[in-house]
Amino acid sequence: MKQELIMxxxxxxxxxxxxxxxxxxxxxxxxxxxxxxxxxxxxxxxxAVCLCILGVxxxxxxxxxxxxxxxxxxxxxxxxxxDMEHDGELAESQRMLVRIxxxxxxxxxxxxxxxxxxxxxxxxxxxxxxFNSDMRVDIEGYRDYAYDGTNAKSCGIKxxxxxxxDCTELIPHVNNxxxxxxxxxxxxxxxxxxxxxxxxx
Amino acid sequence: xxxxxxxxxxxxxxxxxxxxxxxxxxxxLSTIAYNILADELDCEESVNDTxxxxxxxxxxxxxTVLSAYLGKITRxxxxxxxxxxxxxxxxDSQYTVSLDELAECLPGNGTPExxxxxxxxxxxxxxxxxxxxxxxxxxxxxxxxxxxxxxxIAGYCNMKESKVKTxxxxxxxxxxxxxxxxxxxx
Numbered sequence: 284m285k286q287e288l289i290m291x292x293x294x295x296x297x298x299x300x301x302x303x304x305x306x307x308x309x310x311x312x313x314x315x316x317x318x319x320x321x322x323x324x325x326x327x328x329x330x331a332v333c334l335c336i337l338g339v340x341x342x343x344x345x346x347x348x349x350x351x352x353x354x355x356x357x358x359x360x361x362x363x364x365x366d367m368e369h370d371g372e373l374a375e376s377q378r379m380l381v382r383i384x385x386x387x388x389x390x391x392x393x394x395x396x397x398x399x400x401x402x403x404x405x406x407x408x409x410x411x412x413x414f415n416s417d418m419r420v421d422i423e424g425y426r427d428y429a430y431d432g433t434n435a436k437s438c439g440i441k442x443x444x445x446x447x448x449d450c451t452e453l454i455p456h457v458n459n460x461x462x463x464x465x466x467x468x469x470x471x472x473x474x475x476x477x478x479x480x481x482x483x484x
Numbered sequence: 485x486x487x488x489x490x491x492x493x494x495x496x497x498x499x500x501x502x503x504x505x506x507x508x509x510x511x512x513l514s515t516i517a518y519n520i521l522a523d524e525l526d527c528e529e530s531v532n533d534t535x536x537x538x539x540x541x542x543x544x545x546x547x548t549v550l551s552a553y554l555g556k557i558t559r560x561x562x563x564x565x566x567x568x569x570x571x572x573x574x575x576d577s578q579y580t581v582s583l584d585e586l587a588e589c590l591p592g593n594g595t596p597e598x599x600x601x602x603x604x605x606x607x608x609x610x611x612x613x614x615x616x617x618x619x620x621x622x623x624x625x626x627x628x629x630x631x632x633x634x635x636x637i638a639g640y641c642n643m644k645e646s647k648v649k650t651x652x653x654x655x656x657x658x659x660x661x662x663x664x665x666x667x668x669x670x
Contacts, residue, residue: 286586287567288602290579293629294560295606300613302552304625307640308632309512309551 376449379404380484381412381476383444386436390414390478396445403453404474411475412448420481422446438481445484452477487550494542501542502535505554512551513558519631520562522577526569530562537561559629578631585652586628589659605668612662616655619643623651 380397390413398404418430420438428438440446454475485504493501510531517530534557547553566579613621619641626637627648638645 286583286589288605289586289589289609290563290583290628291602292605292609294556295603295610296613296625296629297610298549298552300610300621300625301556301629302549304622304630305549305552305555307622308626308630308636310640 372452373403373450376451376479377403378447378449378482380445381410381448383440383442383446384409385442386438387411388433388435390435391442404450404476408474413475413477415451415477415479418479418481422481422483425481440481447482447484448476448478449480449482450476451479487548490550491542491546494539495546502539505535505538505550509551509554513554516555516558516630517562518577519633520559520566520577520579522579526562526565530558530565533561534558555630559631578633582628582631585656589656589663605663608663608666608668609659612659615662616658620651620655623648624655627652 377399379395379399381393382396383391383393385392390411393410393412395404395406395408395410398406404410414430414435416430416432420426420428420440422440425439430438454477485508490501490504490508493504513531513534514527517527518524521527521530534554537557538554541557545553563579566577613624616624622641623637626632626641627634634645634648638648641648
């Protein structure tokens with residue numbers, strides 16, 4: 284019988300193979316399987332809990348909603364129109380480049396071209412630029428301009444021109460314009476920037 | 485007493501070697517014998533013959549692992565007793581079951597045209613076993629060398645009986661494929 288042949292052949296197995304199994308049989312080299320399953324299960328549950336917490340934090344109000352460009356204000360002024368921690372007066376004037384989109388009586392609506400490296404206002408934002416009472420234009424040919432509180436249009440700088448403005452205050456702006464001609468300011472998140480100087484770009 | 489000390493007693497031809505061997509390995513050798521013979525009297529005969537064979541073989545042999553050396557002797561003697569006493573009948577032992585399981589491992593139609601040396605086949609089986617993982621090798625040796633039951637194998641290999649069965653099945657198939665590839669035919 285061929286199976287008897289195999290049984291006889293097994294008598295000549297290498298001793299190290301026999302000894303290896305023999306030690307196991309005698310309990311000298313017990314095979315202990317690590318309890319991996321339990322740790323894998325715990326890690327899985329922990330990961331699921333973390334994902335749930337992260338998901339909840341992302342969808343709840345006041346969580347990680349997309350920050351509008353006007354949320355990061357220097358001085359803590361918020362742009363949602365709901366509250367202001369203070370009047371948004373800046374510790375020191377900040378300079379940025381703004382494209383004049385449309386003139387109004389007390390200033391102009393414009394688009395921020397360059398925020399000058401400060402974090403309060405982001406490039407691309409639509410802002411309302413209001414002249415301070417001591418407003419002046421420091422541009423060649425416009426230096427004779429004097430603001431009287433209602434003659435911002437008389438400044439004479441054409442719409443579309445990019446100018447440098449010195450900001451003294453940031454105020455949340457609510458667009459009260461009902462006219463169809465006011466296209467520059469469209470969002471309640473827009474800012475009012477009070478400026479004291481307009482310079483060349 | 486350590487194995488080296490017992491072997492030294494054999495070499496000094498001191499009869500206490502047998503007593504020490506009996507004290508340390510009586511139960512171990514009886515298990516191997518019973519797996520093959522399934523009869524108490526035959527087991528006692530096999531183990532006693534093992535002690536005699538050990539006495540006659542040491543010297544010149546000086547085994548490093550006495551349990552494996554004695555176990556090999558007991559296995560051979562037990563198989564010889566089994567064949568001598570069971571020419572026309574089958575015993576209800578683990579050896580009988582193991583024989584049935586190994587029936588398909590050697591390729592061929594069962595009618596040997598050429599005799600084959602067991603040592604030549606042993607060389608191939610040794611090489612085959614070294615290709616196996618630890619679990620498969622331990623299970624194979626435990627089943628077909630020591631003739632342990634599936635339950636015992638599952639116990640010392642720390643696995644379920646069903647896994648032992650599956651491992652044995654796959655290993656036998658792999659052995660058959662290996663032997664075919666090596667050109668063994670019976």
